[in-house]
Amino acid sequence: MEIKAASTNLAALGHATRLAIFRLLVQAGPEGVNAGLICDKLKLAPATLSFHLAHLSRVGLIRGRQDGRFIFYAADYAAMDALLAFLTDNCCQGAQCLPKTAATAAPPKRRRTAAARQSRQRSE
Amino acid sequence: MEIKAASTNLAALGHATRLAIFRLLVQAGPEGVNAGLICDKLKLAPATLSFHLAHLSRVGLIRGRQDGRFIFYAADYAAMDALLAFLTDNCCQGAQCLPKTAATAAPPKRRRTAAARQSRQRSE
DNA sequence: TCCATATTTCAAGTATTATCGAAATAACGC
DNA sequence: GCGTTATTTCGATAATACTTGAAATATGGA
Numbered sequence: 001m002e003i004k005a006a007s008t009n010l011a012a013l014g015h016a017t018r019l020a021i022f023r024l025l026v027q028a029g030p031e032g033v034n035a036g037l038i039c040d041k042l043k044l045a046p047a048t049l050s051f052h053l054a055h056l057s058r059v060g061l062i063r064g065r066q067d068g069r070f071i072f073y074a075a076d077y078a079a080m081d082a083l084l085a086f087l088t089d090n091c092c093q094g095a096q097c098l099p100k101t102a103a104t105a106a107p108p109k110r111r112r113t114a115a116a117r118q119s120r121q122r123s124e
Numbered sequence: 125m126e127i128k129a130a131s132t133n134l135a136a137l138g139h140a141t142r143l144a145i146f147r148l149l150v151q152a153g154p155e156g157v158n159a160g161l162i163c164d165k166l167k168l169a170p171a172t173l174s175f176h177l178a179h180l181s182r183v184g185l186i187r188g189r190q191d192g193r194f195i196f197y198a199a200d201y202a203a204m205d206a207l208l209a210f211l212t213d214n215c216c217q218g219a220q221c222l223p224k225t226a227a228t229a230a231p232p233k234r235r236r237t238a239a240a241r242q243s244r245q246r247s248e
Numbered sequence: 249t250c251c252a253t254a255t256t257t258c259a260a261g262t263a264t265t266a267t268c269g270a271a272a273t274a275a276c277g278c
Numbered sequence: 279g280c281g282t283t284a285t286t287t288c289g290a291t292a293a294t295a296c297t298t299g300a301a302a303t304a305t306g307g308a
Contacts, residue, residue: 003140003147011138013211015266016131023127026215035285047268050286055265069275069284077215084208087137091150091201139296159255171298174256179295193254193305 005059006086009079012059017044018052025062025075032065032074129183130210133203136183141168142176149186149199156189156198 013019020042025033033041039049053073056062060079064071137143144166149157157165163173177197180186184203188195 003143007138007140007143009138010134010143014131014133014135014138016127017266019127019131019134023211026211027213036283039285045268046285047270047287048266051266051268054286066275069282071285080211084211087147087150087204087208089151141296160253163255169298170255171257171300172296175296175298178256190305195255 001082001086006083008059009061009083012056012061015052017042017048018056021049021052022056022061022075025073026077026080028074030074030077032072034067034070034072036070038073125206125210130207132183133185133207136180136185139176141166141172142180145173145176146180146185146199149197150201150204152198154198154201156196158191158194158196160194162197 013022021038024038024041035046035049035053038044038053039046042049044052053062053064057064057073061076061083062073063076064073066072137146145162148162148165159170159173159177162168162177163170166173168176177186177188181188181197185200185207186197187200188197190196
């Protein structure tokens with residue numbers, strides 16, 4: 001993922017209402033929740049909800065699936081995962097990473113030896 | 125972390141320039157980088173950089189430490205960690221979480237047995 | 249003290265985003 | 279087809295955020 005996509009995703013989540021929607025979907029699981037239910041749970045005007053759902057869909061963080069008159073929205077876990085990976089990618093130069101970040105600090109493809117890491121310090 | 129703080133943090137990262145700054149600091153490690161150097165690396169007008177550094181500081185994602193005429197900015201790894209935890213908190217009801225998300229899906233304090241999870245489905 | 253350097257604050261212009269009533273679209277059951 | 283329900287699109291308004299030149303502040307060295 002490059003920076004433009006990542007910042008677009010983060011901006012989409014950087015709004016209390018959209019974050020609440022996304023979180024609800026993340027916690028709801030892959031089956032998703034239909035728009036009307038989200039409306040009720042979060043007490044939003046339909047037009048407002050629709051605006052935010054469209055935004056989250058456009059950036060790829062959620063997907064809608066039509067089922068009769070309902071549209072079920074679900075979090076796109078792969079997109080979320082890519083976003084988390086981007087944030088923690090190559091983080092903190094092997095220093096004191098904390099629990100969540102530590103888990104993803106050095107993805108296999110980019111792992112380097114301590115020696116190699118050493119030799120690149122202060123360069124560029 | 126509650127939703128307001130989380131969305132504020134995410135909004136701060138939801139801008140290509142600020143995300144680039146944050147990422148640079150995350151990868152630079154705890155010692156940080158001084159403002160002028162960030163300016164050079166990212167080719168930003170000083171006033172623009174200052175605006176974004178202030179924004180990131182205000183929400184708590186980075187900290188500045190004065191050292192002579194320089195101010196070194198460093199990522200606040202704890203804040204970043206709290207943010208990642210918020211996003212993945214109680215995610216996806218035990219379903220098909222992916223690599224990064226899976227690592228943090230069920231923090232010890234909130235872990236539940238499969239049976240307990242089962243009995244709560246479709247309720248609320 | 250005076251100059252140079254590092255960084256921030258101010259101010260003003262520009263651009264983007266959020267909200268929501270009302271109207272439009274779409275799908276179902278009768 | 280017709281009424282009903284679910285959701286989106288439109289349009290207008292309001293609010294917020296971004297950029298940057300210029301001026302201000304702060305630090306260190308001569």
